[in-house]
Amino acid sequence: MGKASIRDVANLAGVSIATVSQVLNGKGERFSDATKQKVLAARDEVGYVPNASARSLKRGTTTMIGVIVPSLRNPYFGDIVQRMQEVLPENVSLQIMTAETSTADQTVETLVAAGAQGLVVASQLSNPPAVARSLRRRGIAMVVLENHDELEDADAVYASDTQGGRKAAEHLIALGHKHVVLLGNQVYTDNLQYRTASFKETMAEAGVKVSEVATRNLTKHAGRAAAMAVSVTHATAAFALNDELAIGVISGLNAIGIKVPEQMSVIGYDDTDYAEFFRPALTTIEQPVWDIAKAALDSVLKRIAESDAPRQVSAFDANLVVRESTAPLA
Amino acid sequence: MGKASIRDVANLAGVSIATVSQVLNGKGERFSDATKQKVLAARDEVGYVPNASARSLKRGTTTMIGVIVPSLRNPYFGDIVQRMQEVLPENVSLQIMTAETSTADQTVETLVAAGAQGLVVASQLSNPPAVARSLRRRGIAMVVLENHDELEDADAVYASDTQGGRKAAEHLIALGHKHVVLLGNQVYTDNLQYRTASFKETMAEAGVKVSEVATRNLTKHAGRAAAMAVSVTHATAAFALNDELAIGVISGLNAIGIKVPEQMSVIGYDDTDYAEFFRPALTTIEQPVWDIAKAALDSVLKRIAESDAPRQVSAFDANLVVRESTAPLA
Numbered sequence: 246m247g248k249a250s251i252r253d254v255a256n257l258a259g260v261s262i263a264t265v266s267q268v269l270n271g272k273g274e275r276f277s278d279a280t281k282q283k284v285l286a287a288r289d290e291v292g293y294v295p296n297a298s299a300r301s302l303k304r305g306t307t308t309m310i311g312v313i314v315p316s317l318r319n320p321y322f323g324d325i326v327q328r329m330q331e332v333l334p335e336n337v338s339l340q341i342m343t344a345e346t347s348t349a350d351q352t353v354e355t356l357v358a359a360g361a362q363g364l365v366v367a368s369q370l371s372n373p374p375a376v377a378r379s380l381r382r383r384g385i386a387m388v389v390l391e392n393h394d395e396l397e398d399a400d401a402v403y404a405s406d407t408q409g410g411r412k413a414a415e416h417l418i419a420l421g422h423k424h425v426v427l428l429g430n431q432v433y434t435d436n437l438q439y440r441t442a443s444f445k446e447t448m449a450e451a452g453v454k455v456s457e458v459a460t461r462n463l464t465k466h467a468g469r470a471a472a473m474a475v476s477v478t479h480a481t482a483a484f485a486l487n488d489e490l491a492i493g494v495i496s497g498l499n500a501i502g503i504k505v506p507e508q509m510s511v512i513g514y515d516d517t518d519y520a521e522f523f524r525p526a527l528t529t530i531e532q533p534v535w536d537i538a539k540a541a542l543d544s545v546l547k548r549i550a551e552s553d554a555p556r557q558v559s560a561f562d563a564n565l566v567v568r569e570s571t572a573p574l575a
Numbered sequence: 576m577g578k579a580s581i582r583d584v585a586n587l588a589g590v591s592i593a594t595v596s597q598v599l600n601g602k603g604e605r606f607s608d609a610t611k612q613k614v615l616a617a618r619d620e621v622g623y624v625p626n627a628s629a630r631s632l633k634r635g636t637t638t639m640i641g642v643i644v645p646s647l648r649n650p651y652f653g654d655i656v657q658r659m660q661e662v663l664p665e666n667v668s669l670q671i672m673t674a675e676t677s678t679a680d681q682t683v684e685t686l687v688a689a690g691a692q693g694l695v696v697a698s699q700l701s702n703p704p705a706v707a708r709s710l711r712r713r714g715i716a717m718v719v720l721e722n723h724d725e726l727e728d729a730d731a732v733y734a735s736d737t738q739g740g741r742k743a744a745e746h747l748i749a750l751g752h753k754h755v756v757l758l759g760n761q762v763y764t765d766n767l768q769y770r771t772a773s774f775k776e777t778m779a780e781a782g783v784k785v786s787e788v789a790t791r792n793l794t795k796h797a798g799r800a801a802a803m804a805v806s807v808t809h810a811t812a813a814f815a816l817n818d819e820l821a822i823g824v825i826s827g828l829n830a831i832g833i834k835v836p837e838q839m840s841v842i843g844y845d846d847t848d849y850a851e852f853f854r855p856a857l858t859t860i861e862q863p864v865w866d867i868a869k870a871a872l873d874s875v876l877k878r879i880a881e882s883d884a885p886r887q888v889s890a891f892d893a894n895l896v897v898r899e900s901t902a903p904l905a
Contacts, residue, residue, distance in 0.1 A: 318653055323648055324647075351601075358625055378619070379615070383618070384622055493852065522799075523853065
């Protein structure tokens, strides 16, 4: 069978090409159900598939936004993507890809080549200002989910990591801890650098000792594997760089007989749903993920509409949420 | 500035169009770093963006697969998508969309119109055999993540829900429970119908009473909200239709002073990562999500390559994983 055309559909259904086009594009309200059924049956009968490339060239109505996140196994990024899907305007489509730091730059180019007119990037780029400059020259919009002062060519949406790191430190200081562990990745993204720098600075000012335990990534499994290393520091509290890691290290500490928060306090970061449902419920730093996702989508669409608008930066507060996993030093 | 062409890039860089094309398409290994830098700088300087539509028409090298899942907030589906991304062959791209039952059919058409040559569908379609037949007539491949005997026009990859429901029932029977609650959605997808039907049948054969408590969806929050309704049945065990619901109901039961598993056993479904890390660690039915995701991707690509191949069905076992949330009837 040769490639069927819209004319073939119209001929078989006994209607005009315009009618077929309107019915297949979901604009056929004014036609009877019988007509619509006839068109759909004819479409299937001749095996008609609209040529997506020709269609997008001709109509130019769909805006494609590329979204790059480090992992969909971390509920923080699952929530970001889910929220964007839920508030997606008609005629905007998302192309979602996962990329770690080593592949993020290439993923940007893959999405541009696939036709993305804008990008929302949560993964760490090798050199964010250079990538932003290159995209701007090419008329591609980019919003990064990080706070980076030199990123003058990209819009930014983030919850302040400097504030979040400081609030985590202040909470542990107020509870009387004198020696804490900073638990996380060895290789820090820009966001994590801000988060850890302000945590350490605040601790240094208060004269609290900070030990560091590196993990191979920011997952529950990596957190559990680090429990023994955390325990041998003899610190009385730990700051896990995300909730996944906090859940993992608490699980690992329990397995070696160390109770949280009685024998060690643990504070996480993100306030994913699991922070609330885990036991002990996690004390954590909330990033307002729903607001961040919505703002990022709005921002990239606005940039596509007005490429010369001033730089947009949406900075949200990072908030301390106190639950059960932290306690005063005994 | 008018729309820049690849010729503009070549002129500015002082190289041939073929050189520009190879460098920008990642096939420039044989050129010096200096040449590559010159090309990239020229691309940015003139603001060249490949025309995605023309490019895909001409080269035809990228296969686009549409993936439809109910929600990326459920880690089971996050894992499915993550795994597909990780094993994705070069020149295959995924377009991921979320859709509930009410929007799944329309989402199929959106992805077809966007150029998807194949679909992996985890969401519930209104009439799966009809959608499958229509897609087949149009030469679009579809793999559904469900067990459905009438789906002769779609390939299928699934872990047996009939087996899973039965194993959950047999576990609770073996523990001596005489009255159990079936906890879940009011509106069942095909998968959930198989799961609940075999659970109830197995219980009926063993003379165990089954009460049912409906939830508005399959989330942690819905599970927590159902705890009181579960407790008033005076059942001694509950089968939650997924792990998210199990985590939620355990949290809700604890909040009203009912201990799991001492006063009530709870068994989940899926065996997501959280089942292992939650406390009490969940007894659950494992669906081998990584294998399912890989098999679904393989299957849809094979169908695209050989549209007339016999129907492919990959049925995996659903396995009981016993942890801490179930206990013998006291």
